[in-house]
Every structure is written in structure tokens, then in C-alpha cells.
Amino acid sequence: MGKGSSALKQFSSFLAVVTILSFILSACSNDKESSDGSAAPSGNPSKDLHILLSHSNAKYAMQVKDNDPYIKELSKLSGYNLNFEFLGHGNDFTQQMTVRFASGDLPDLIRTDSIDSTMHPGALENGVFADLTDLLDKYGQHIKASIPEEAWKSPRVSKDGKIFGIPTLSALPASRVVYIRQDWLDKLGMDTPVTLDDYLAYFEAVKREDMNGNGDPNDEYGFYVRENLIYSNLFFTEFGAEPGTWYYRDGQLQPGIIQPEIKDSLKFWKQLYDKGYINPNLFTNKASDWEAGIKQGKAGLWVHDVTNYNSNWGLPEFYVNQEGAKVSMIQSPEGPKGHGLSAQGDQIYFVWVVPAANGKAEEAIKFLDWAWSQEADDFFALGIEGNNYKVENGKPVWSLEDPANKDNDASVFYQLSINPRGDGRMSDRVLDVIPNSEAIKGGIETALKDVYPNDGLHMPTLEAFKNRPELVPGTGAGTLFLDMFSKVITGKEPLEPAFDKFVAEWRRRGGDEAIREATDWYRAFHNQ
Amino acid sequence: MLRKFSASDSFMLWLIALPGVLFFLVFKYVPMLGNVIAFQDYNLFTGIAYSPWVGFKHFANMFTYEEFYHILTNTLLLSLYSLLFGFPAPLILALFLNEIRRAWFKRPVQTLLYLPHFLSWVIVGSIFINLLSYDGFLNTLLGKIGVRTVDYLTQPSYFRSILVGMSIWKEMGWGMIIYLAALSGINPNLYEAARVDGAGRFRQMRSITLPCLVPTIVVLFLLRVGNVLDSNVEQVMVMLNPLVSDVGEVIDTYVYRVGLLGAQFSYTTAIAIFKSLVGLLLVVGLNGLSRRTTGESIY
Amino acid sequence: MRPFRSFSLANTVLFTVLCLTMIAPLVHLAAVSLSAPVYANAKLVTFWPMGFQFGVYKTIAGMGNIWRSMGNSIYITVVGTGIALAFTSTLGYSLSRPNMKGKRWVLRGIVLTFIFSAPLVPSYLLVRSLGMENTLWALMIPNALNAFNVIIMKTFFQGISSEMFDAGKIDGCSEWGILWRIAVPLSAPVIATLALFHMVGQWNSYFSALIYIRDRDLQPMQVLLRSLIVEEEANNMIASSTDVASLMTPEMLKAGITLFATLPILIVYPFLQKYFVKGAMVGSLKE
Numbered sequence A: 001m002g003k004g005s006s007a008l009k010q011f012s013s014f015l016a017v018v019t020i021l022s023f024i025l026s027a028c029s030n031d032k033e034s035s036d037g038s039a040a041p042s043g044n045p046s047k048d049l050h051i052l053l054s055h056s057n058a059k060y061a062m063q064v065k066d067n068d069p070y071i072k073e074l075s076k077l078s079g080y081n082l083n084f085e086f087l088g089h090g091n092d093f094t095q096q097m098t099v100r101f102a103s104g105d106l107p108d109l110i111r112t113d114s115i116d117s118t119m120h121p122g123a124l125e126n127g128v129f130a131d132l133t134d135l136l137d138k139y140g141q142h143i144k145a146s147i148p149e150e151a152w153k154s155p156r157v158s159k160d161g162k163i164f165g166i167p168t169l170s171a172l173p174a175s176r177v178v179y180i181r182q183d184w185l186d187k188l189g190m191d192t193p194v195t196l197d198d199y200l201a202y203f204e205a206v207k208r209e210d211m212n213g214n215g216d217p218n219d220e221y222g223f224y225v226r227e228n229l230i231y232s233n234l235f236f237t238e239f240g241a242e243p244g245t246w247y248y249r250d251g252q253l254q255p256g257i258i259q260p261e262i263k264d265s266l267k268f269w270k271q272l273y274d275k276g277y278i279n280p281n282l283f284t285n286k287a288s289d290w291e292a293g294i295k296q297g298k299a300g301l302w303v304h305d306v307t308n309y310n311s312n313w314g315l316p317e318f319y320v321n322q323e324g325a326k327v328s329m330i331q332s333p334e335g336p337k338g339h340g341l342s343a344q345g346d347q348i349y350f351v352w353v354v355p356a357a358n359g360k361a362e363e364a365i366k367f368l369d370w371a372w373s374q375e376a377d378d379f380f381a382l383g384i385e386g387n388n389y390k391v392e393n394g395k396p397v398w399s400l401e402d403p404a405n406k407d408n409d410a411s412v413f414y415q416l417s418i419n420p421r422g423d424g425r426m427s428d429r430v431l432d433v434i435p436n437s438e439a440i441k442g443g444i445e446t447a448l449k450d451v452y453p454n455d456g457l458h459m460p461t462l463e464a465f466k467n468r469p470e471l472v473p474g475t476g477a478g479t480l481f482l483d484m485f486s487k488v489i490t491g492k493e494p495l496e497p498a499f500d501k502f503v504a505e506w507r508r509r510g511g512d513e514a515i516r517e518a519t520d521w522y523r524a525f526h527n528q
Numbered sequence B: 001m002l003r004k005f006s007a008s009d010s011f012m013l014w015l016i017a018l019p020g021v022l023f024f025l026v027f028k029y030v031p032m033l034g035n036v037i038a039f040q041d042y043n044l045f046t047g048i049a050y051s052p053w054v055g056f057k058h059f060a061n062m063f064t065y066e067e068f069y070h071i072l073t074n075t076l077l078l079s080l081y082s083l084l085f086g087f088p089a090p091l092i093l094a095l096f097l098n099e100i101r102r103a104w105f106k107r108p109v110q111t112l113l114y115l116p117h118f119l120s121w122v123i124v125g126s127i128f129i130n131l132l133s134y135d136g137f138l139n140t141l142l143g144k145i146g147v148r149t150v151d152y153l154t155q156p157s158y159f160r161s162i163l164v165g166m167s168i169w170k171e172m173g174w175g176m177i178i179y180l181a182a183l184s185g186i187n188p189n190l191y192e193a194a195r196v197d198g199a200g201r202f203r204q205m206r207s208i209t210l211p212c213l214v215p216t217i218v219v220l221f222l223l224r225v226g227n228v229l230d231s232n233v234e235q236v237m238v239m240l241n242p243l244v245s246d247v248g249e250v251i252d253t254y255v256y257r258v259g260l261l262g263a264q265f266s267y268t269t270a271i272a273i274f275k276s277l278v279g280l281l282l283v284v285g286l287n288g289l290s291r292r293t294t295g296e297s298i299y
Numbered sequence C: 001m002r003p004f005r006s007f008s009l010a011n012t013v014l015f016t017v018l019c020l021t022m023i024a025p026l027v028h029l030a031a032v033s034l035s036a037p038v039y040a041n042a043k044l045v046t047f048w049p050m051g052f053q054f055g056v057y058k059t060i061a062g063m064g065n066i067w068r069s070m071g072n073s074i075y076i077t078v079v080g081t082g083i084a085l086a087f088t089s090t091l092g093y094s095l096s097r098p099n100m101k102g103k104r105w106v107l108r109g110i111v112l113t114f115i116f117s118a119p120l121v122p123s124y125l126l127v128r129s130l131g132m133e134n135t136l137w138a139l140m141i142p143n144a145l146n147a148f149n150v151i152i153m154k155t156f157f158q159g160i161s162s163e164m165f166d167a168g169k170i171d172g173c174s175e176w177g178i179l180w181r182i183a184v185p186l187s188a189p190v191i192a193t194l195a196l197f198h199m200v201g202q203w204n205s206y207f208s209a210l211i212y213i214r215d216r217d218l219q220p221m222q223v224l225l226r227s228l229i230v231e232e233e234a235n236n237m238i239a240s241s242t243d244v245a246s247l248m249t250p251e252m253l254k255a256g257i258t259l260f261a262t263l264p265i266l267i268v269y270p271f272l273q274k275y276f277v278k279g280a281m282v283g284s285l286k287e
Helices: A002-034 A069-078 A091-103 A133-139 A141-146 A149-153 A182-188 A196-208 A262-274 A287-295 A306-313 A361-371 A374-382 A403-417 A437-449 A480-489 A495-526 B007-039 B057-064 B068-086 B088-098 B103-113 B121-132 B137-144 B156-184 B188-196 B201-226 B233-239 B242-248 B251-260 B265-293 C002-033 C037-041 C055-061 C066-096 C103-115 C120-129 C147-159 C162-170 C175-186 C188-204 C207-212 C221-228 C236-242 C251-285
Strands: A048-054 A081-087 A109-112 A165-169 A176-181 A221-223 A246-249 A252-255 A299-305 A327-330 A348-353 A389-392 A395-398
Touching (some): A048 A361, A069 A081, A069 A361, A069 A403, A081 A091, A091 C207, A109 A361, A133 A141, A133 A361, A141 A361, A149 A165, A176 A306, A176 A437, A182 A196, A182 A327, A196 A299, A252 A495, A262 A480, A262 A495, A287 B121, A287 C037, A306 A327, A306 A437, A327 A437, A361 A374, A374 A395, A374 A403, A480 A495, B007 B057, B007 C066, B007 C103, B007 C120, B057 B068, B068 B156, B068 B251, B088 B103, B088 B156, B088 B201, B088 C002, B103 C002, B103 C251, B121 B137, B121 C002, B156 B242, B156 C002, B156 C188, B188 B201, B201 B265, B201 C103, B201 C147, B233 B242, B233 B251, B251 B265, B265 C103, C037 C251, C066 C103, C066 C175, C066 C188, C066 C221, C103 C147, C120 C207, C147 C188, C162 C175, C175 C188, C188 C251, C207 C221, C221 C251
Parallel strands (some): A048 A081, A048 A109
Antiparallel strands (some): A109 A348, A165 A348, A176 A299, A176 A327, A246 A252, A389 A395
16 A cells, blocks of 8 residues: 555645645736736727627637737727627527626627527616617618618517617528539539429439449439428428418418428428438438538539538539539529528628617717728728738739638638628628629529518517427427428328328417417517 | 544534535535526526516426426436446446456556547437448448348437447446446455455455445445436437437427527426426435445435 | 456457447547548548648647637646545545534535536526636636535545544544545545546536636637537527528538547546556456
8 A cells, every 4th residue: 555655645745736826826817807808908988899799600700819900900990999709609609698697797789689689588678778769860870871671670679669779781681592513414414403393303313323423323312401401491482381481371370380281392302202312311411411411422402501602512622523513503493382492581690789887879889880881891891901902903802812811711700700780791892802703693693582471570489489399380300390291201101191180289289379479479560 | 432423523524524515505505596596487687586486387387398298208218228228337347347457458448448438429429320320330231241221310219229329338438437446445355365265256256346336336326316307418419300209309308499499597497406306306215225225325 | 267268358359349449439530630621521531531631730729829728728627626626535534434423414415416406697696706707716616526526535435444544543643634644545546536537527618618707818728629619500490590600610620629629638547547547456466
């Protein structure tokens, strides 16, 4: 026991020293508290703005250092001493925001998803947010001019005619398109598919031939589907009902999942599954496997955003072992009852709120108004002159390949992360200078043509769903609809009875209640 | 006699324990009082003091939720399986490792065995998905000897076995460490005496090693039972798909999905309290049973 | 002794196979992290890199405050573990001694904290009111003690033969003296085990830093690394609202980050290992 105990004695005395040391050092680390954030000291405290937002998984924002050149430049341009505090993303953001609101210690400008967001339930009723209606009239000309009338009506922004939040806009009104392997179409001598039959013909050809040339004719699928039908909502609007969309029919606001038209979609999808036109692992195909499959050449077509053309899909070198791989962005098929990929949305990316207690509402609005002015256009599109772009012959020269823009996705930082207008990555000024500009502009137009109406636009989360996530319309994980859908498609249950049983079950469990609640909301909202 | 306890000993021991006891009071009990929000409609901005009291409303909501008994059953079954198969795995591993005598082999083996503990469930999930999917490694292998392809991931009958198997693979090496610590505390003289009596290796394992491990086993088992209604959400979510949701949805996945629809502090706290009460009941019951049978108890 | 030899052989083979299954994923991750993005994203890499390159590790090393964050992580791991062991061993010792009056109530109280947990908001408000918000203390103190470790410690102390303690008493040791001169030295294996458990917990901790730390200079490494790994959205309900910037993380970055975060722990382990292997050897080596 002799040896062991002496070694342990050493170990424990080491720990003791460390513990004592740490108590002494604590005095030092406490000093840190005061020097928080990146703002340089300024002469005028009313020009200090502390902004709380999410890094949204943008690389540069996640790693931003003190004295960041872009924040400095923005401070200089706007005349405000800006301090950006980036919180996490998704669920992390929700939790961080909740404790921040619980602490009562709030900055001057906060990014949230709605003025009555569940990240801070009750904030609006308790007067936490400043009423911005009058301030906007006084100081917000540029803001008012830039944001569509429709967005101000959203309950995410205003309540009872009073405006409590400033909406920021998504990059595009609609961004979903069908990506198709153009080189495969060419090889098959086929035209761009338009009707459902065209699509089926393409799927059949893809199934029959060894399109990716790896010697196995059976590892290509016409339509490559991702789990929970994420980015896979084809062949629904074509038959007249999209699961997650609301329809005002027979005096009631009803979700797509219970419309009888869904039966036609189910029939079509079942055919796709039975004939091998879609990947049989569609219910377990995770995002990374889905992307890998496409890049291995397993997919004839898939659904995704125009915005990802340059980063994920558009270039031949993204695809492995496939000479001359080429994609096109096309419209969704024309079905017997229409078409469409993106539900009509409010276009709001997120919402700025201003805590009333800080007394900074006027300055915050003035700052945002400056951000929406033409003066700020260049910075939020091209970055810092001399660093990110040059001006030659009066025209800006900007390149995505320039390390100043490319490293750590720096361009995303000034176009999106610290851009108070929202997502500027697809603004006109940016579109003019990025590679494949024509293809992307075409894709944007295509996406716009695939917007379909949604009577549930602006509807908040229904009370009826709050304890019953399995009733939420759409194809989300854990929903009754997706359960039924998967069982019908794979042939575990017969279509008609399974669908009827699902509808009855959904209504009985609280769906009827939800429809009542939704209808009341619809009438109240549209009679305003 | 030495057995006499003096009052000053007790005082001294309390003094030694004081920092720890205070810690539990301040850092565990004070925030634990926050659980009263299960009986309120908690409002973040007015705080506990001014939030309205609603009695057992949230508990009633939970018990009247249609799927509740279904997910409770799923949770219990999954827990039971992992207790039955997952709990003994590290113990067996430790016993077998203990029989290896070459130190140059034993040490690296020990290190390698716990490696998977450091992989996230997402990574482990993708490994098992690649192994078990319809075109995965296992099916390719079995296909060569003529076995029909089965998509193991979408078969409800395999779901729990896959989950338990994954956990065993990932965590048994890590769980083994604590048993190794216990093994090293066994007095070598006991083995010496047994050998003199002519006991073989297996006999020694049965009559010395195992009995010496009983206190550790009992404590680990009782603590495990305390969390019987907890599942590993991350793991379950990775492996869950609509074709196995009948057996796969558990209380924790439900709480996760409710959370997505909004922060319902009071409701989710009520569910947590229910889970804890069930755990408490089991711990108290089994602890009493263990005290009577093995003489071991955790309090 | 004959049948025993074949058991020994089977045992060795069994452990070899087991170890291979456990090291394979790490070799795979290493290969992926060293591959060119195009092959990694198409998931074509198995155990050998394709289009060999070091880019991922350059990216990680060049990340914002990565070295400072690593310093923070080391600090909270070392100091946090020291604090935790000091608290755990003293409390565990007292509770293991038969002469502490009322210890059953203390134990019951501790077990209760194992079963019931505290909601997030009150925990946060407590840390805040103690002035620990935005200091590294918030990452070390609130989780210094947990019921599991205390009860394990107590169980091991109880396993030490009471004759040892009695002998200490005769020599005139106080309870404090017995703790340091007899109980702790005899419990090297369990102390090393709990140290390991706590260290790994501290090193990997992420959530408390998200909640309690605002200052970028005080972030531990895991916050930085984990934020780079975009997990696929579990549910498309939330995907639309907050998720415009996120794409899937390239596979090789994910792999590189996992390895980078795990490596330090793997290096430290062998140093702790000797404390429990040595003891275990005593029983089996003497043939």
C-alpha cells in the first residue's frame, strides 16, 4: 500500500493547491464582468446600442472577436456605438432567451421570432416591449417604405393596431424549387418534365437505366426523399391539398391533412414507392445521408432552396465520379388541381423588439431607419470598400472567391448576421455580383411561380395543439398524419380505411376543437 | 470498547460534512422549490410569487392526455429492457476483464473499451443506421448467405433491441470503470486463502469477487431505478421514425415535442414531478427489499 | 487448470474483437476528417482518407478564440474537479461513519435530489443572485456535488474494513485524521474513478455555459465547437422560423471537431488508469 498512497498524497495535495489557487484567482476573473462586449467606449451613452440576436449558425458570427472590423465599420457608418451579442441557435437560443427574460436584464434591441413568442410568454401583456407606433411615424420613413404593408398586419409584429416589433425580411418571398439532373435528362433525350405524366416517365427512365454509370442500374431513384418529408412536399398541391396548409372551406378553416384530396396524393405516393421511383429508406433518410445520396448520383430530382445553388448543388464538382453533372431548377409538376411548393408566407424572417425599460426606443428606431436607408445598401451587400470590394469605373467589383469574403463565410456576416434588415444574401445588389447569377435569378422566378395560397397565413399556434403535438398539421415527426402516411405508403395498411380512421381519430382527439379555434381566429382576423 | 460512539465524534463528522450539506441545501433544494410552478400557471414576468395557483390542473391534463398510457408503457418497457440487459453488461465485462492477466494487453483494452462513450448519439446513430438499414452492412452480409433483406430500422419488433444494443455497445466500457475500482479494493488475502482451499478461477469469481461487488451493484441498481422513466431523448430521436413510433414514442420525446410548441413551464414540470414520484416509489420499495435481503441500502 | 487455458484464449479473442468494434468508428472519423469535402459529403470514405488534406484542423485551430476557450475548459476541468472531490470526499466520509447522528436523514435528502431535478429558471436565478453569472464559478460550483458521486463515495468508504478505522482510533486519530490518513489513501481507485467522471462531465459541459456565460472570453471550448456542428433539424416545424443561415455541416468538419474535443480526455485517461488498474492487479497477479 506504501507506493500507492504516496502517489495519491501527491495527487491530493496537488488538488488542494489548485483549489486554493482558484479561490485567489477568482478575484481576477470577477473583474472581467464589467468589460463585456465589443463596443469601444464612447462619449455619448445615448448612442450606445446593445443588440441581442442569434448567430443562426453562421460561422463568422459564432466566432466573432472583440473589435471586429465589420461591427466597427457599421458603428462608424451609422453613428451608433454598436455592441452585438450573439446567442446560440434553435433550441439553445430559445433557452438562452428565456433565462435572459427571466433575469429582467435586457439589452436595447432584441431579435425574437414574434412579439408574443413562446420564448418570452407574457412579455407583451406585462408591458416589457415599447410601443413603437408613433416613433415609426416620426423617425421611421425608410423602414415604412421598405417593408410591405402585409407584414405590419402580422400578429408577430402588431397587436390591436399598435406596433411593438419591426419585422425583418427573408432573403426571398419564396425559395423552394425542384432540382433536376439536367445531364440525365439530356442523356435520356427528354424535355424538362411539366405534367405528372412527364415526371413519371422521367422516374421510369431513371429507374431503368444506369444513370450514374456505376454499373448498378438499381441505385438511382427518380425522386429522392428525406425523412419526415422535409424538403419533399411534392405531389400534394398537385392534387389539391397540402398537409401543413390551412384551407377555408365550407365556412371552416381546416388543415390540409384531413382533406379528401389527400387520398389522391396517398395513391400517387404509394405508386412511387411500389414502383421504386422513390428511395425505400425515405422514412429514415437523415439530412446528411440525403445530401450524400444526391452527391453520389442516386437522385434524379429533389426539392431544395434556390439559395443553396452555389453552396450545395449547382457546380459539377459537388458530384462524385460523375463527369459533367449538371442541375436545373424547374417548377413543380402541373397536377389536375394545380401546383406549388412554398405556401404563401408573411415573409418575416424575424422581429426586432425594444424593451421599454431601457428608454432607448427612439434611438433604436433611428438606427434601424438608417439601416434601411440607401446609405447602408453597399455595406450590407458588399461589405467594407477596399477590404471586401473595389470600385472600378464607378462599378463595384466583388468576388465570392476573395478570401476577405470567403474565409469563415465573412460575407454572410455583413449580408445576414449584423444586417438589421434581415437576410440580405439575395438582395438585388448581391445578385448582380455573385457567380451563376443568371441561373439563380431564373431559379428565384421559378420559386415565385410555385407559391400557393394559405388561408392560415398569420395564424398563431393554436391552444388546441399545445399539449398534443401529434395533431399538428403537416408531416412533422411524431404526428398522426405522418404515421398514417408511412403505413399507407409502405402497404402496411390499406389506403381508404386508414385515411378515414386517421381523420376520425384526429377530429376526436382535439382536431374539431382546433378547427373551431382556427375558424374563430380566421373570422376575427379578416373582419378587422 | 471502541464501539461506543462519542458525541464529539458525531459533532466532528457533522463539521466535516457541513460544506457538502450546505451545498445540497443551497444548490439543490433552493432551486428544487421551483417545482411548485407545476401547481401554477407560471408567468415568467410576474415570477412564482405572483403567478396564479391552479392546483392539480396540469397533472389532470397529463393523465387525461390520450396517448399518456401508451407512452408510459413504452417508456417502462424500454427502461425494463435496458435494466435487464444493459445494467449487467458492464459488470460482466469487468469480471471478464479481471480474468485477463497480461497487463500489456489489459491496459490498452480498457482504454479502447470506453472510446464510444465520447461519441455523440448522432454519430453512434448514424453508425447503427448504416449497419442496419435495408442496404446496410448487415443486410449485404446476410444477403451473401441468402438471407432475405429486412429493414431493421422500420420494424417495430426490433426497435427496443436496437436501442438497448446501441446503449450497451456505447456505455458498457465506461460503466465498467466503477466496477474495476471496486474490484481493486478486494483484499488479495481472500484469493490467497481460496487458492489454498483449492478453489479454481470460477469458484473464486463466484464466492469472492461477486459477493465483494454486491454493495456497488446494489447502489448502482437503486440509483438507476430512480430514473426509471427517463429515456435518452437524443438516442431515441435519432432512431425514431414513423414506422416504429408505436413502440418508440416515450415520455421524454413527448415532452420534447410539447416544448417545440412553446415553453410550457408548468406542464412540463408537472410531468417531471410525476416521473420523479414513480422513481422515488421504486427506490424506496427496492431499497427496503434490498436491506432485508442483502443488507445493503443507499440510505 | 487445462479448461482454464482455453477460457483465457477465448477471453482474449473476445476482447480483441470488442476493441476492434470500438476503435473502428474513431478510425473512420479520423479518415473522414482528413478527406476532401467532396468525398466526405458523399460519405464514400471508410477507414482511409480520400483526397488527403488537413484543412479541417487548420480551420479549427484558426477559429475565433479557440485557444483561449481551451484554456477556460482546462481551468474549469481541473479546478472544478478539485472542488468536487474535496466536497464529495468529506461528505461521503461522514455519511459512511456509523457514529454520525442523523446521517440517514441527510442521505435521504441527498437521494431525493437525485430523483427530483430543479427547473431551469429557478436554477438560473439562484446562480444570478449569488453573483456567479458570467463567471467561471457558475460552471464549477453548482454542479460540484451530485448525489450519485456522494453515494458511490460513501459506499466505497463503507467497504473499507472497520478494523482499519478502529486502529486509527487507538492511535489517537480524530475523525478528520482518519479521513485523511486512512480513508482517502485506501480509496485511491474510487477517487480516481470519480475524478474521471467529473472531469469528463466538466470537459464536455456545454449547456451551463450557454445559460450562465455571456462574455466571449469566458466561453469554454465545447460551446465554440458544438455551435459549429449543425445537427439536422429534428422537426420541420421549427426549421422555418430560425433556420435560414444553416446548412448541413460538412461531414469532415463534424468528424474533425468530434476528434479534437475528445483527444485531450483520451490523453489524460492513462494517468488516472493506474490508480485502479494497480489495485485490480494485486488480486489476480499473484498466481
